[in-house]
Amino acid sequence: MMMNYFPDEVLEHVFNFLTSHKDRNAVSMVCKSWYRVERFSREKVFIGNCYAIDPERLISRFPRVRSLTLKGKPHFADFNLVPPDWGGFVYPWIEAMVKLGVHLEELRLKRMVVSDESLELLSRSFVSFKSLVLVSCEGFTTDGLAAIASNCRFLRELDLQENEIEDRRGHWLSCFPDSCTSLISLNFACLKGEVNLATLERLVARCHNLRSLRLNHVVPLDTLQKILGKAPQLVDLGAGAFVHDPDSETLNKLKNAIQKCTSIRSLSGFLEVAPCCLPAIYPMCLNLTSLNLSYAPGIHNNELIKLIRHCRKLQRLWILDVIGDKGLGVVASTCKELQELRVFPSDLYGVGNAAVTEEGLVAISAGCPKLNSVLYFCQQVTNAALITVAKNCPNFIRFRLCTLNPTIADPVTMQPLDEGFGAIVQSCKGLKRLSLSGLLTDQVFLYIGMYAEQLEMLSVAFAGGTDMGMLYVLNGCRKLKKLEIMDSPFGDVALLADIGKYETMRSLWMSSCEVTLGACKTIAKKMPRLNVEIIDEGDQMETSPDDRHRVEKMYLYRSLVGHRRDAPDFVRTL
Amino acid sequence: MEVGRKMVNMISEGSEKGKLNFEATELRLGLPGGGGSEDELTKYNSNGNGKRLFAETVDLKLNLSSKEPDMVPEEKGKNLAKEKNIICSNDPVKSPAKAQVVGWPPVRSYRKNMVAVQKNSNEEREKVSGSAAFVKVSLDGAPYLRKVDLKMYRSYQELSDALANMFSSFTIGNCGSQGMKDFMNESKLMDLLNGSDYVPTYEDRDGDWMLVGDVPWDMFVDSCKRVRIMKGADAIGLAPRAMEKCKNRT
Numbered sequence: 072m073m074m075n076y077f078p079d080e081v082l083e084h085v086f087n088f089l090t091s092h093k094d095r096n097a098v099s100m101v102c103k104s105w106y107r108v109e110r111f112s113r114e115k116v117f118i119g120n121c122y123a124i125d126p127e128r129l130i131s132r133f134p135r136v137r138s139l140t141l142k143g144k145p146h147f148a149d150f151n152l153v154p155p156d157w158g159g160f161v162y163p164w165i166e167a168m169v170k171l172g173v174h175l176e177e178l179r180l181k182r183m184v185v186s187d188e189s190l191e192l193l194s195r196s197f198v199s200f201k202s203l204v205l206v207s208c209e210g211f212t213t214d215g216l217a218a219i220a221s222n223c224r225f226l227r228e229l230d231l232q233e234n235e236i237e238d239r240r241g242h243w244l245s246c247f248p249d250s251c252t253s254l255i256s257l258n259f260a261c262l263k264g265e266v267n268l269a270t271l272e273r274l275v276a277r278c279h280n281l282r283s284l285r286l287n288h289v290v291p292l293d294t295l296q297k298i299l300g301k302a303p304q305l306v307d308l309g310a311g312a313f314v315h316d317p318d319s320e321t322l323n324k325l326k327n328a329i330q331k332c333t334s335i336r337s338l339s340g341f342l343e344v345a346p347c348c349l350p351a352i353y354p355m356c357l358n359l360t361s362l363n364l365s366y367a368p369g370i371h372n373n374e375l376i377k378l379i380r381h382c383r384k385l386q387r388l389w390i391l392d393v394i395g396d397k398g399l400g401v402v403a404s405t406c407k408e409l410q411e412l413r414v415f416p417s418d419l420y421g422v423g424n425a426a427v428t429e430e431g432l433v434a435i436s437a438g439c440p441k442l443n444s445v446l447y448f449c450q451q452v453t454n455a456a457l458i459t460v461a462k463n464c465p466n467f468i469r470f471r472l473c474t475l476n477p478t479i480a481d482p483v484t485m486q487p488l489d490e491g492f493g494a495i496v497q498s499c500k501g502l503k504r505l506s507l508s509g510l511l512t513d514q515v516f517l518y519i520g521m522y523a524e525q526l527e528m529l530s531v532a533f534a535g536g537t538d539m540g541m542l543y544v545l546n547g548c549r550k551l552k553k554l555e556i557m558d559s560p561f562g563d564v565a566l567l568a569d570i571g572k573y574e575t576m577r578s579l580w581m582s583s584c585e586v587t588l589g590a591c592k593t594i595a596k597k598m599p600r601l602n603v604e605i606i607d608e609g610d611q612m613e614t615s616p617d618d619r620h621r622v623e624k625m626y627l628y629r630s631l632v633g634h635r636r637d638a639p640d641f642v643r644t645l
Numbered sequence: 646m647e648v649g650r651k652m653v654n655m656i657s658e659g660s661e662k663g664k665l666n667f668e669a670t671e672l673r674l675g676l677p678g679g680g681g682s683e684d685e686l687t688k689y690n691s692n693g694n695g696k697r698l699f700a701e702t703v704d705l706k707l708n709l710s711s712k713e714p715d716m717v718p719e720e721k722g723k724n725l726a727k728e729k730n731i732i733c734s735n736d737p738v739k740s741p742a743k744a745q746v747v748g749w750p751p752v753r754s755y756r757k758n759m760v761a762v763q764k765n766s767n768e769e770r771e772k773v774s775g776s777a778a779f780v781k782v783s784l785d786g787a788p789y790l791r792k793v794d795l796k797m798y799r800s801y802q803e804l805s806d807a808l809a810n811m812f813s814s815f816t817i818g819n820c821g822s823q824g825m826k827d828f829m830n831e832s833k834l835m836d837l838l839n840g841s842d843y844v845p846t847y848e849d850r851d852g853d854w855m856l857v858g859d860v861p862w863d864m865f866v867d868s869c870k871r872v873r874i875m876k877g878a879d880a881i882g883l884a885p886r887a888m889e890k891c892k893n894r895t
Contacts (some may be wrong), residue, residue, distance in 0.1 A: 150748040207753065222816075233755045261755070316779055316792065342763060345777055366757075367764050415752060419757050448750060477749050506751075532749065550704075557748055 073123030079104075083112040092117045114138060119552075121159060121183065122602065125632045137176045138202075139164070145626055146530070147555055149207065152582055152624070154608055156639045161181040162192070163637075169196040177202040177228075184208070192216030194222035201253075202228035213264070220246035228256040230283075238264030245270045255279040258285035260309045260340060268294045276301040285309025288342035293321050299328035307361075307408050308332075309340035317347040322625050326351050339363035339389075346374045352374040356381035360408075363389040365415045373427075376401050386441075390411040392426040392448060399431030403438025411444040416475060430454035432472075436463035444469040452509060453481045457491025461498035468494055471506035477533040477558075480510040487511055488544035496526075506530040516540035520547025520617035528553040541565035545572050555580040563590035570594050573601055578628035589618030591625055595645035601625045602634055603645045662835070747849045782872040784812045784843070801858055808845070808874070847872045 078177065089095050099109040101497065115138040118124060130136065143159025161183045168175050175197040185208045193200065200223045213236065219229065229556060240246055244266045247254075254274070259266070266289065275281060275298050283306060287293065290311030299305070315322050335355050344367055356362075368391060370378075375390070376398045382388075383451050385406040390412050394402070402409070412435060414427055429452040436459065443466045452474060470474055472492075481488055488509040496502060496519050503525055507515065511534035519526065520543035527550055535541065541561040544554065545568065562585030573579055573594070588605070595603040606624035634644045778795040791811050798804045845857040849868045857865070857872070 147748065149753045150751045151754055152748045207755065233753065235755065314777075314797075316777065318793065342759075347777070366759055366763070368760055415756065415760075416752065417760060419750065419752060419760065448752075475750055477746070530751075532751070558746075614673055 079108050082108045086112055090469070091229070101596065107644055111135060114312070117175075118142070120628050120630075121161075122635045123163070123628060123630045123632075125579070127171070127326040128632065130167065130171045130173055134171075134173075136173055136379050137532055138179075139168075139175065139177070140179040140181075141183060142181045145555070145578060146182075146546045146553070147557065147580055147582070151362055152187040152557065154606065154639075154641060157606070157642065158635065158637055158639070160189075160637060161185050162189045162314070165189050165196070172358050173197075174199060174210075176200055177204075179204040179206075180208055181206040182208065184210040184212050185215070186216070187212055187215035190445065191218040191222075194218045197223075198206075201224055202230075204228065204230040205233070205234050205390040207234065207255045212218060213239045213241050213262070217241060217243035217246040220244065220251075221248070224248075225253050225296075226251065227253050229254070230256055230258045231261050232258065232277070234261050237544055240264045242267060242270070244274065247274055249277070251586055252277050252279065255280050255285040256307075257281065258309065260285040260287050260311075260342070262287045265289050272297050272301065273581055276449035278302075279304070281305065283307035283337075285340060286311035288312055291315075292325065292348065296321055296328055297333055298323070303328075303331040304334055306334050307337040307339075308335055310338070310342075311340060312343040313341050313348055314343055314345040316349055317345070322348060322351060326354075326471075329354055333358070335359070337361035337363075339366075341367035341370065344369040346370060348566060349374055349378060353381050356382060361387040363387075365389040365391055365413065368392070368417055372398060379389055380405055384407060384408055389415070391415050391417040393417050394431075395426045396428055396431040396520045399427065400434045400438075403434040406439060408441060409435070409439040410441050412442065413446040413505055414437075414448055415446075415510055416448040426450075429453050432456065433459050436500055441466070445466055446473075448473045448475065450475060451479055451482050452488065452491065453483050454486060454491035455481075455483070457488065458494040461491075461494035465498045465500070467495065467499040467502055469504040470502060471500065471504070471530070472508060473506065474508045475572040477508050478510050487514070489518065493522075496522040501525055504528045508532060512536045513540040513543070516543040520544050523548055527551060529555070531556040531559055534559045535559045535561060538562055538565035544570055545569055549574075552577045554578075556582070556584060558583040560585055567593060568591050569599075574598065575630050576629070578626065580624075580626050581622075582624040586625060587618060588616055588620045588622050590621055591627075592645050594627065599625055600629055600631065600634075602630045604638070605643045605645065607641055607643060619624040778866055778869075780847075780869055780871050782808060782811070782874070784874040785876050787812060793872075797867060800862055801865075805845075808872075812874070843874050843876060845872060845874050 086095065086098060089098060092115070095109060097112060099106045110132050112135065113133045114135060116129065116133055117138050117140045118129070119142050121141045121143050141161065141164065143161075144153055144157060146220065147153060148157070159182060161178075161180055165178075169192065175193075175198050178193065178200075179202075183205075185205060190211055193203075194607055195218075203219060203223075211234075216229075216231075216236075219226065244259075247270075250633070251274070255278075257274075261565065264287075266287070268290065271286075271290070272294065275284065281302050282304070284302065285307070286298075286309055288311050292310075292313055292315045295310055295313075299308075303593075329351060332355065336359060338352070338355060338359055338361070338546065341364060346369070349370065356378060362382060362385055364375065364378075370393075372393050372395055375394050379385075379388075379398070383405055386408050388402065388406065388409060388411070390413070394414070399414075400494075402412075414431070417426070425450045427447075429449065432445070432447055432449070432452070433456050435445075444465050445467065446469075447471070447611070452472060457472075480486060481491070488507075489512055491513045492507055492511070500522075502523055505523065505526060505528070506520070507530070513536045516535060516539070519529070521537075523529075526548045529551065531554075538561055540559070541556070542565050544551070545565070551572075555578075557580075561581065566581070566586050567590055591603050591605060594601060604626045605622055606626065608623075637645055777797075779792050780795060781790050781792055783790045791812075793804070793807065796802070798807060845870045846854050847865070848855055848871045849855055850870060854873070860868070
């Protein structure tokens, strides 16, 4: 109660120490005066679903917003389950911020559609714009990047992660004026086209504060060597092409340059690689905390193992399954600080060809006591292995296991994998994110409902037997925010059992399940603050369908602003 | 589901939610997969909608390893026949027709595209022997030699262009590139050899000096030890085979 008598400036100062959105949101709910102080002092806003709110309302609540994070399409859009043109356009947001005089400095977008017009408008409108981070976005070309480079005079960060960018082979990089020296982070690894190498070298040379640089595959080793010479202060490096004659002068120069780059802690790239050149980077490995070789299929198993033996301080490792169970054993014995492991499949079109099995995961769990986040694509897994992993690693926050055959049973016992995943949720009391795969019955969902108290996101595919499965989860997981289900036999009974629950969640996705149009309509009618969208790619909706008709794809989410106005023809909001 | 019912009873009796210990979660034979799931199956199938028979459609078409258990979907009750969701790829190069399920495995399309492209280009490059194939290239009259990695190129044309770039400062008039392009044309070859233009030759594994271009590219990369771009006049001795070919054709 004492806090009520502090002047606003003091409250504001105290609130500044709260860095997480959750904390600030909590604080704003305490009382009216805290709500008021908090909203005027909030500079960073995170919107998990761009359709849950509109920009006008956002800006009227937080007029001083400087940094905005927006997420657009549902997660399953990553796996081609959402048709193109579904939505998630950033333009209206930028337009609104311009109109309402926001002093935007940072924009971070994930799974959104970004047009060149948006980028141009952005670049011209916000004088102190500093940071653009685009993850899994699409809709723009290098022309948009040229606008950003030309017009954002104080740009510090341009970070393009895994976007689909049309490369018009222009000279966007040359659009950074000579006066631009403010870059701290530049990541263009996802671009497919050429960049002017001399321009790149000059840009790097004049940006003395550059800490993070990720090159695309056309930047040759020769240029890399020159760049490292000019930027020994780099902390994060993404190599482009790493191919050269191992006996050459260039490679010697590279080795010398690397010796001077004592700050590098994070390494990625190697999109093209000649394995004989890899030893050049061994000196860097000693201090690496993060290593991403998941885009380097050119590095074979034995070279990977040799490399990893040098990486004793690794905390994060993203790698391809070519490393094999044996290689993961080496990781387990070398990388005692490991917290996050992601093992991606290298053979994506041949189910049955993953090079790792449950043995690798067990080895890691036994050897790496700090492990808390796993994404693991594998050939198969056993309940025994999962139970062992659960015992070894009670600290998992994220656990995603993906068997390449989505309904594979335990190959030893031929049983479903319920017990294994059940052990995981029971042991890992802090588990926030879980993805399941393999042969799974309603039983696993009972375990999840009973034990996964902190679970916020659950991804389900080809699992469960009856509506009970989904019910267990909805009834049990109090903190559930995102539930996404594909190809599982959950229907109306589960969907309609507790529709109030969906207002406590960000979103629910169900595709190829058993829910009917009638049930979806029921929800839409009873819950005005939920948007229930049906995605229909066929002709179903045209021939006025029966309410008993099964719905192929349904996406529902809470929203304060009603139906969205930009839905395409194939999306019907009920 | 035996176990399921037990658990529900526990809860309804007001016992503590938490404390199933690990023994309880240990493997037990006779878990779901037996009688229980048949009940589910009956309930489940009462809708009678067409459902995807996932395991059947996919298993039959996929190249599964021998470790793959022979899973029986009927017991489980997942009968969804949805052919339209299954993409069949009839790529004869890769394998017999493989069925792909939309959305599985859950890998971002960006990553799928990147890794597929890289694998192809790496495989092409490594098809012959696995690592780079650097060979010395000499041009008659040039002050120094160059080295090229033959694996960086996929055809004679590419190599020819690269060499032309490298030696453009030394040669006069129609140099390496024209020479290479034209010699593929047998009749022009005769003009070349009679003139003062350059002809590319190489030393193969057996130590013989051969005319570049006779054998398929991959075979050339495999057998070439060094390249010498000779003056036309010096290459006459290599021409007999070509001259014979010309004779045989007319």
